[in-house]
Amino acid sequence: MATAGETVLAAYDLGVSYGYEPVLRGVDLELRAGAAPVGVIGPSGAGKTTLINALRGVITPSSGRVSFHGKPLPGKLARKDKHRFAGSVRSVSQNGILLRDPRLTVQSYLSGALKEARRAGRTHPTTVESLLNFVALNASYSGRAIATLSGGEKQRVALAHALATRPDVLLLDEPLTAIDPGLRAEVLRRLGTLAQDLGISVLVVSHDLEAVERLCETVHVLADGTFVASGPLREVLIKGRHPVVVDLRQAAPLTAQRLR
Template sequence: MAMAGETVLAAYDLGVSYGSEPVLRGIDLELRAGAAPIGVIGPSGAGKTTLVNALRGLVKPETGRIAFQGKPLPGKLARKDKNRFAGSVRHVSQNGNPLRDPRLTVQSYLTTALKEARRAGRTHPTTVESLLNFVALNASYGGRTIMTLSGGERQRVALARALATRPDVLLLDEPLTAIDPSLRAEVLRRLGTLASDLGISVLVVSHDLEAVERLCDTVHILADGQFIASGPLREVLIKGRHPVIVDLREAAPLTAQRLR
């Protein structure tokens, strides 16, 4: 496990292009062990998922670099370091994690994740029941097959799987969109408590301003491939004058009104 305050995953002057089209430029972001969750919000096409994929080592920077515990990504990690990276940095997407066999039971799915944690050297006493409890699902879900779950239940099981390694970093890309809003608040509360208790650094990439504001002390507004504003959501959303921020504010009038 990373030491409190240690920079686990970072982007420095990150630039990414697809062909001749720049997607990200000049992005600086540090995820430190034990630090408060960080949010990234912005319109569709702003580069949010590309940023997550770059942090996962799936996209090669054109300029700048991604670093994991001070070592560059992607392609520069030894096998042992890659295993450590897989256990230390976990990802949950909007659709949950893809499955080769959706007929797997939740019990099998999460048991496999706990075995992966042991292979990554992150052994701990967590059980399948504990993982389900983290995401507000009762133990009876262990016998369900993944294919019988609702979209919101799949998202919560995917989050439970990501937590199986007790990671240093959670990269959450629209992870709770299918969950009922009243239950989403409870899952966010539990996630925030767990992240604080275990020293997990969380990056939340989302359109859901309420979720980001509830979980994150600091947010970055991403537009045209760069951070155009950073700070508490209350400040950047209400005081911002950039057209993208105005659009975000107008698209969520109730949130904007509450934050005034």
């Protein structure tokens, strides 16, 4: 486990291009163990998922760097560091779970994650039942094939899977879009408390300003490939002058009014 305040994952002057098309440029972000959740908002196509993927080490920066405990990603991490990364940095995407075997049950999926936690040296007394309970699903779901779950149920199981290793960093890309607003608020409340109690550093990418406001003390607005405004959502929405922030304010007048 990382010690409080330690930088687990970071992007420095990060640039990513697809072919000749630059998507990110000069993005700086540090995710420290125990830090308050951070949100990234911005228009569709701004590069939010690209940022998450760079932090997951699945795409190679075209400039700058991403590092995990100071070691460059993606890179040839030693076997020990690979397990460490797999347990320490977890992500949940809007797609929930990509299934290789449609017969896979919730029980096998989550117990697989608990085994992964042990391999990564992150053993802790959590059970499949308590993971399900955390995401507001009762124990009867453990016998269900994941393929038979609703979109919102799949998203919650994906979150439970990510939490099974008690990660240091949790990267969330529109994680709870398929859940009704009341339940989403409850799961986010629980997640906020858990992250604080366990020192998990959460980065959440979302178009859902309510969700971001509920969870995050700080938000970054991503536009033109870089962060154009940063701070508490309230300040960013009220005071931001960048055209993208003005668009966000106009697109969510009720939220902007409530935050005033």
